[in-house]
Amino acid sequence: MPVTKNKNPGKDTAVQGTNDSSVVSKVSAAAQGYFKDELLQHFVSKVSRRTALINRGYYVRWKAVDHCVKQFLCATNTCARRQILSLGAGFDSLYFRLHAEEALQNVIIFEVDFPDVARRKAALINGSNLLKATISDWDHLAQTGPAYVSSVHYKLLGVDLRKEKELEDVLHRAGLHWNCPTLVLSEVVLTYMETQWSDAVIGWAARNLPQAMFVMYEQIRPNDPFGIVMQNHFLKLNSKIHALCQYPNTFAQTQRFLQKDWEECVCMDMNQFFFSLLTDDERERVEKLEPFDEFEEWHQKCSHYFILTASNGSLTRQALLTLPSETPIPLIKLTLDQYSMSVQLMTESQCVEAVGMASSMLEPRLLLLTGGCGRQGRNSTAMLLMREHAGWRHAVIEPEGQKCVRLYHTMTSVPGGGAVILGGRTSPLNPIDSILKVTCSLRDKHNPKVLVSINEMVCTGPAPIPRWRHTATLLIFEDRNYLFVFGGRTERELVLGDSHFLSLEDQHWVNIPLEGCFPKPRHSHSACPYKGGLVMFGGLGKGGVPLGDIFLLKPTCIGFCWERLHVHPALVPRYSHTAHVIGENLVVVGGVWLQSAGVPGVAIINLISRNSVEISIDTSSVPWPLMLHSFCSELLDSEGTEVVLIGGGGSCFSFGTHFNAQPVTLDLSPMLCNKAPLDS
Structure with missing residues (x-):
């Protein structure tokens, strides 16, 4: 291990600051019942409640490490x-948890951290009668270190991990037995070191501990949009994360340990851990703890962290992580088509930063956006994008009539002009049941100002329960127009699988017979009009598992029939995407997936040949990370070769909120004109 004089002590202080933030978040998760750790609160001056997303993130970290221990x-x-x-x-509480669980038989815990951190922790222990009572044989505070706490079962040591000889000497004097079975635990620690130092620590442990298991929890996937936001966050804190650049995925991390003389190694991201190694009952318990509707951000957070176990010796090999033979999240090796599609900024001045909006082309040159949530909170206004000779311009408007303050609703263009707004929510506890009709008109031919009115529709018949993250698709049956509502979720039901028909002429909910192979319940899916029926793809299913199935809803002489469409190759399951039917092709854009590397680009499925291709998106012309989830998209031309992508982004765990700053356009013509991959 190299011995190098620290040239940036300020960075060490910043790294130590990540401990303070982390323990506050762990205390918040424990206080909300995600896990039991009653003494952890004594390491913070005040218990602060974090968001549900952060609570979940620290829960899965705690659960993974606890599982390995x-x-x-x-x-x-x-x-x-x-x-x-x-x-x-x-300020980890492992010793105190194991003491409370009476699990310290023949166990000695050695904690190592910077001397300042160890000194502060010892002072907190010494100042708490409850903490101090768990260490019955420690009755004084050592002010000078390196051993700040020394008892039979617990040693708290202040030493810089980068100083190998000093570390070995301190551990030897503290009583570490090098040949005893040893668990080496590193929770987001080594990555703050330059990679040569963290590699040296890993190799040092392998050489000196012949009967050992190494457990590591750290970040991966630095180069996708979420990973870029994550890296920038730590750079702002002067706490650069190093190792993920050289070891960007679970395979690279596994090889890292094997090359540093660990005999075996198993590594998985936190989505794999959550869905494969936690029971259904445990996942359901977590789902019920807090109102939650940030699935995209949760799954992305989990895809950017891993849990790793490496072993030396036959004894610790038994404790390695193991995946069951059948898992809800099998990894899929994705084959991308040779083509890529590029996006361009729509204009230089547009600014539409929001998630959960709905969009509708009211007229060929008039695009309306409603609802959503941006940096200033929920949007009460609406926005028009208008195509003029000089290009697109946008205008924020106050519609006449009702405001549309809602997220994850639908806005469906209807015959005769205008649109229908259905569903949505203001919070995960407050779905909206009102249905709104949107109309637009020009004031007069001499003053071409667009007037938009939003008024409540009074509908009769048995209405569906209020929901959001559903689809509402225009269908034609017996020469009449219907709005077909499928899926979504409510404040109580995490996924819905019911179907409803709203007659637009009568404004009446009706029953139309449905038969065939019914889709599973889902939300955050897509549904596009197709030949009088629709084509539906993907979504988030029961238990929070993404779906990759495609269904046709086809009109019959008495109603509609569901048919599952089998395509080749099968698509990677995803949700929170958008989709459009262009000719005989279903074009799927963006979304979130858990079972493949990278982020979703564009998938094209020919509905006749039933062949599919996956295509990457070149975002090099966009000056910020382009996050394609919780966004809207619309076709801009009659040929369907240009798509505009509007909004999108979200809370990136504890790294801040990122919104796509401007609409971008996607040119589909290179792929749609080259039909060979789809027709073969």
């Missing part, structure tokens, strides 16, 4: 002595 303790339960060496432990 319990696996190690189970595998070594017959040993006369076991050790846990926690690197960069900060």
Whole structure:
């Protein structure tokens, strides 16, 4: 391990600050019941409630590390002595949790961190009667270190991990037995070091601990939009994360440990851990703890962190992470078509920063946006994008009549002009049941100002329960127009699978017979008009697992029939995408997936040949990370070769909120004109 004088002590201080933020978030998650850790609150001056997204993120981190610790303790339960060496432990409460669980039999915990952090932690322990009572054989505070706490089961040591000889000497004097079964624990610690130092620590542990298991929780995937926002966040904190650039995925991290002389290694991202190693009951328990509707951000957070176990010796091999033979999230190796599609800024001046909006082409040159939530909160105004000779311009408007303050609603263009707004929510506890009719007109031919009115529709018949993240698609049956509502979610039901028909001429909810192969319940899917019926793709299904199925809803002489469409190759499951039918092609844009590397680009499915291709999107012309989820898209030309993508983004865990700053256009003509991959 290199011994290098620290040239940036300010960076060390910034890194130590990440401990303070982390422990506050862990306390918040514990206070909301995500896990039980009653003594952790004594390491913060005030309990602060974090968002549900942050609580979930720290829950899955806590759960993964706890799972690995319990696996190690189970595998070594017959040993006369076991050790846990926690690197960069900060204010972690592992010793106190195991003490409360009476799980410290033959276990000694060694915690190592910067001397200042260890000194502060020792002072907090010494100032709390409850914490101090768990260490019955420690009755004084060592002010000078390096051992700030020294008892039979717990050693708190202040030493810089980058100083190998000093580290070895401190551990030796503290009583570490190098040949005993040892769990080496590193939770977002080594990545703050330059990679040569973190590699050296990993190799040092492999050389010195012949019966050991290494557990690491860190970041991966630095180069997609979420990863860029994540990196920029830590750079602003003067706490650059290093290792993920050289080891950007789970495969690279696995090879890293094997090349540093660990005998075996298993690594998985946190989506794999959450869906494969937690029980259905546990996942359902977590779902019910807090109102939650940030699935995209949750799954992206989990795809950018991993849990890793590496072992030396036959004993610790038994404690390695193992995936079940059948898992809801199998990894899919994606084959991208040779083509790529590029996006361009729509104009230089447009600014539409929001998520959860709805869009509708009221006229060929008039696009309306309603609802959503941006930097200033929920949008009460609407926005028009108008195509003129000089290009597109936008205008924020106050529609006449009612305001449309809602998220994840639908706005469906209807015959005769205008649109119908249905569903949505103001919060995950407050779905909206009103249905609104949108009309637009010009004031007069001499003053071409667009007037938009939004008024409530009074509909009769048995209405569906209020929902959001559903689809509402225009269908034609017996020469009449219907709005077909499918799926979504409510404040109580996480996924819906019911179907409803609204007669637009009568403004009446009616029953029309449905038969065939019914789709599973879902939300955040897409549904596009097609030959009097529709084609539906993807969505988030029961248990929060993305779906990759395609269904046709086809008109019959008495109603409609569902038919599942089998395409080749099968598409990677995804949700929160948009879709359009162009000719005989279903074009799917963006979304979130869990089962493949990278981020979704464009998928094109020929509905006749039933062949599909996946195409990447070149975003090099866009000066900010382009996040294609919770966004809108509309076709801009009659040929359907140009699509505008509007809004999108969201809360990037605890790294801040990112919104796509401007609409961008996507040119589909290179792929749609080259039909060979779809027709073969």
